[in-house]
Amino acid sequence: MRLFVYVLEGKDWPVKDSYVKLQVGKFKSKTRVLKNTTNPVWNEEFVFRVHDMEDELVVSVYHHDDDSGFFIVSGDLVGRVRVPVWSVAGEENHNLPPTWFSLEKPKSHKSINQDCGRQAEASPWSMIKSLSELRQHIVTLLDLFTPACGSVARGNKYYLQL
Template identity: 75%
Template sequence: MRLYAYVLEGRDLAVEDSYVKLQLGKFKSKTRVLKNTKNPVWNEEFAFRVHDMEDELVVSVYRTVEGSGFFNMSADLVGRVRVPIGSVAAEENHNLPATWFSLVKPKGSRSKNNRDCG
């Protein structure tokens, strides 16, 4: 089975210069970095091969932290959401409509506000 994931946009993120990383099992992909916006619109599509229906699609939002030079860029985790693959398979036509997800903040985060990505 193939899983198609669409990363559409983020809303009221606490940071600018962000990107999204997706992981399903051992497979990873990421969006491009969108700079100078707390409301990024990525509109990107990703395809993953599903090997285990018990897996989760992990969607993580990161803020880029630029160093000196192209290869010296690091990232801070803003938050993530886990989507069980079984929940997609249970839907009619194996399709979830476009959905807003609240990000779960990493442990130790000072911000109490959840931000949305859809």
Template identity: 30%
Template sequence: MDSPSSGGGGGFGSSPKEAPKSSSLMDSLLGLLRIRVKRGVNLAVRDVRSSDPYVVIKMAKQKLKTRVIKKDVNPQWNEDLTLSISDPDLPIKLTVYDHDTFSKDDKMGDAEFYIKGFVEAMRMDLHGLPAGTVVTREQPSRQNCLAEESCITWTDGKISQDLCLRLRNVECGEVELSLHWIDLPGSKGL
């Protein structure tokens, strides 16, 4: 039987394998997630007969936004926003706003999604699979904001995922996104 003083290695906090505290962002960074904000579908009307929508995406302390599309409830943004990913378990929050010139911007709904399935697919060895192979499917549920089934696909040596998110806390609206991973030299990687 090992006692704490017999060198059996069972002591608390005294393990020589304790990881040093990292001060560098690159040590904890897994890579970058490029989110293509494609378009909004049937967004809520917040001005007279229309809205001036834009999208804000948040993850932890990061906050990114698209440009404003004037007078359009079916806007086409086709804009890339890039998040630094160090914890793939955190939710990514999306909020649509109506831009107002003389007052506070009106909220036009929100959604959130997780990239855990996307990251798990990234960790698989998929080389040699034919282009367009569906790696996994995510179904709409009460736990996510998916409006329809979302496929994680292997194409041209990369993983991608298209999402159609149903907005919450609003009478109508969906936002379509596409996810792509960017590996960084020197990052922890997947």
């Protein structure tokens, strides 16, 4: 079976330069990088060969890092969505109409500041070994969340339309 995937657009993302990686089973692909927009529009089509109906379409959104120089380095994960292949095959005409998906945020210790796109390492308190490390950590967090930069609202969702 072939699975056609259309990556249409993203909405209200916390980063301006982004791309999408897609994977079904062992097959992978990715979109082009769109720069300077928090509402990217790709309108790109991908075709995957599906061997197992239990596979998932894994769609991951990444922040593109221009500072990587000559080396191609994956950026920071913004979020991802998983769509079971069987759920698409079960639809009328084996077709899922354009749908907005809410991205699952990464389960790491990094957070992306929605307004600035800068990052803060959110170290677990148990990893901070000295008072000076604690002060530095607090100063870094305060610097990122100053009024000039804006504050991060908890519970924000980022969306991708497929």
